[in-house]
Amino acid sequence: MKIYARIFTLLSFAAASMLMAGCKSEVPGYKDSEPTESSSDYGYLETSSLVMQVIADSDMESYPNSSNRAATTRAEVDTETFLVKIAGSDGSIQFEGTFAELKALSQIELPVGAYEVTVRSDDRDTTPAAAFESPYYTGSKSVTVRKGETSQIGQVTCTLANIKVTVMISADLAEDLTADTQTTVSLDEQSLVFAKDETRAGYFTPTAEKNTLKVQLKGAFADTQEPVQFSKEIANVSAGQWRKLTLVIAHSDEGGISFDIVVESFVQDDEITINGTQGIWEPLYTEEPAIAAPSIEWTDHDLTQPFQLKASMFDGYNCTESFQFHILAPGNIASYQVEITSTNDAYTQWLTSSQVPVPFDLCQIDAAHAAAATLRDFGFPIGDAVKGQTDLTFDLAGAMTPIYKMYGDGTYTFRMTVTDEEQQSTEATLTIKVDRNNESGGTTPSALGIEWAGYDIDQEYPLSADMQIDIKCTAPAGIRSLKVSIISETLDVTEAGLPSTFDLADISDPDLIATLGDEGFGFPINDKVKNQTEVPFSITPFVSLLMNFDGLHKFQLEMTDNEGQTITKTVQLRVTK
Template sequence: MKNMTGLLLTLTFGTLLLTGCVNEEPPYKKTGSGTSATGTTGYLNGEVGLRVIADSQTDMQPDDTEDETQNPPAEASATTRATVATDDYRVRIVRADGTDTPFEGSYAELKASLEATPMELPTGSYNLVVCSHREEEIPAVEWESPVYGTTYPFTITKGSTTTINEIVCTLQNIKVTLLCSADLADQLTAETKATISLGAASMEFGKERWDGRQAAFFLPADGENNLDFLLTGSFTDGGEVKFSKTITGVKAGQWRKIELVIVYADQGEIKFDISVDNFVLDNTVTINGTDGLWEEILEEGGGEEGEAPTIVMQGWDIAQPYVLETVDPVRVDIAAPNGGIRSLLVRIESGPLQEILVSVSEALTGEFDLCEIQPGTPEGDLLSTGVGFQIGDEVKGQQSTYFEINSEILTALKSLGDPGEKHYFHLRVIDNAGGETSATLTLVRPTDE
């Protein structure tokens, strides 16, 4: 059965390929002379609203003393909407392969240009890169200097208009604050300081900055970074103070709230440590109409209660159409940390693939569950061998798996239908705790072949 299914797949694709080569262009795509239109451009349009998830909250963890210098004033606990001027934000439109930059200027200039007329661009994949600062203006570390930005992928298809209505910028550097109780600070001399470093960039936190309010912002060097903490100085009653520790796994967009604590004090010996809380700005939480609230990240152990499944395409934003400029396999990583996968449901909208699926089993024509499809069945052999999907126990109960479309299928899809034709793969994952996440992978035949 497995060999027969593979043969059926090959023959079906062969027939479709031949059909596509004979007449790829339907009559309504012809010009008046009966020849195909030769344009290889499309258009970018839209209001392109720019929203910034800004650090509008001073959320300080109070210490265990009544010292007013260590506690925030009452008004600091109230969160207000940050007003962020965005007209001078730097914007670049760059081809995804980096070969061309059709636009570079301010957000105000881009907005004015698109309001006047849609921007004509060659077909293909692009990134719209936004940053609150020019690259040369971003320091490796500085006090109170958040940098906001984003990279927004989009696709231009032949003769079509791509609309961008809103882009959301988030924190691009790392916020670090230091807190120390007044009781502990009083045992250390005024010259005692904490030095926090990321690579070659370092910032000294003198005792006047140990209130948890004054933030240093570090430019990340990699996807994950290390912060090195070094405490040096002396006790007020004599004796050297020296303590160091490394904080690992630090990423852009995080706020690392460091607190200096005493592990124990015995017979005049004091042992220090630091506790580190990790927060990110959450653009989905709204309290009293305010965006930009810091949400704590819980890092220990497995999935936390309520943690939803995730669907992430490797190297691309799955929410954006992906133009098949290569036939490298397309892979989507799926995770269900809260109890594992109960169902991975797939629905395919693609004329060529649907013809193959129908020829094998009616069960594959609508939404089907990869968890319930087993090897050795016609459906299982087609999906696992012919298309390359994970099925059965490779998916069910797993905390992570992947959904991949192999090079052979992508080669066929690039050769079928009209330039710019789209193929949709609707994915829905449900975990054993009842959490659910959906996403649609959209593959687009190139228009500039």
């Protein structure tokens, strides 16, 4: 009966919250009069309630010729012409037109259900992929229409969907270059040419989550007419970013001038209410690292996937498969930590007897160290052969011989973390699997998965009383832990003695087992989760409780398998009354 007592406590808390909310002055969701009741399953969407917000920017810069870049203000963003589409969950389009046309309708009658309101600043099908002064804003919001009720759209925030680029030439460099000097910025097949005194911003359509801009300066020195050419790549550029490129003199002597580009990145993250009273957005400055972070590559292999060792990969006692690693660290290697672990206890004991630390730093291991000989046999460089290096190559084939020939079945991991003198770190894990009874196995897939049946688990959804929230967790290597965190804007589950975070694979409290297990919410507990390769469960029993609390409710699911791999997904449910 404890579970019912706790649910009653939560519902009592909900009633108290709603009573307090009832003391406030509320505005009805309709304008002049209540809508006519309909016997069919229809409701109303108040289209005039849409509030458009755009993340805009403003900047004023002084150029070498003393001209100024014109500031972009909120008044220059014409939201009346923005394109709005309202589509049902089945893909049916209920409205498609401009923001002005939608507002003029006041309200529209729609079948009961969930709808997606999407907004675009213009039709990209007729706009060049790269163009000057061509920002493209997009935004969306989910709304729910209930029977006989009037729902409001509310605020839709539009953010920059392309990449903004401006190019400046520093004053001292501009004086040395001819007037026809120009800078070409390219992203894949897109390119824009910036004249020496160009003041406009260029906008590029991203082709991936992370993009690379190519910059090329061509011109001549004003005094000698000697040709000038310089190029550089700007990596990791994303939609919504403003990359301010300034060409500068990096070095100057009697032998000539060398160039460089200073990159300033602005991320637009503050909302501007169009025609409102909020102040103009000031961009947030973040400096790009001057030196690239370290990288770890296993030549001709994918480090993200486990690798199965087989007898065919050995010539007698020696491994013939390439385990060559290539490390690049432009900022000089300061630390190279390695942690070797295994599910094979005999192998772990052998490492201990060989005095191999867990973990160890190759930069700190010298020839006198007790583990030096073992690590060299594995193929690791040590000491000064690692510390301070910028380009390092080694082969770990030697480490595979004892794994396969001496110790056999199990999973072996080599977790490597390289840190440079700029304190930038990169981590990668080599995972080796051995099953000597299955020599045809090849690479074992790592298909960790958390799915919500019938829904995209990465999206937020409006919660309805009949919603089914059925989850399936998949882990071929077996589940080590399955943590559930309940994160809510308005509901505090601890009020009823339920923890906000719990691990379904490791619950010992009898009361909590009763609350979460078959006697309560019906979650699988302990052995029904631990080491299982597939676990289905449902969050549906929480629906009736959550419906009493307005706001966004999240169920964050973090699953780790027996190989140490982790996946995190979050069910996002919004209650709006």
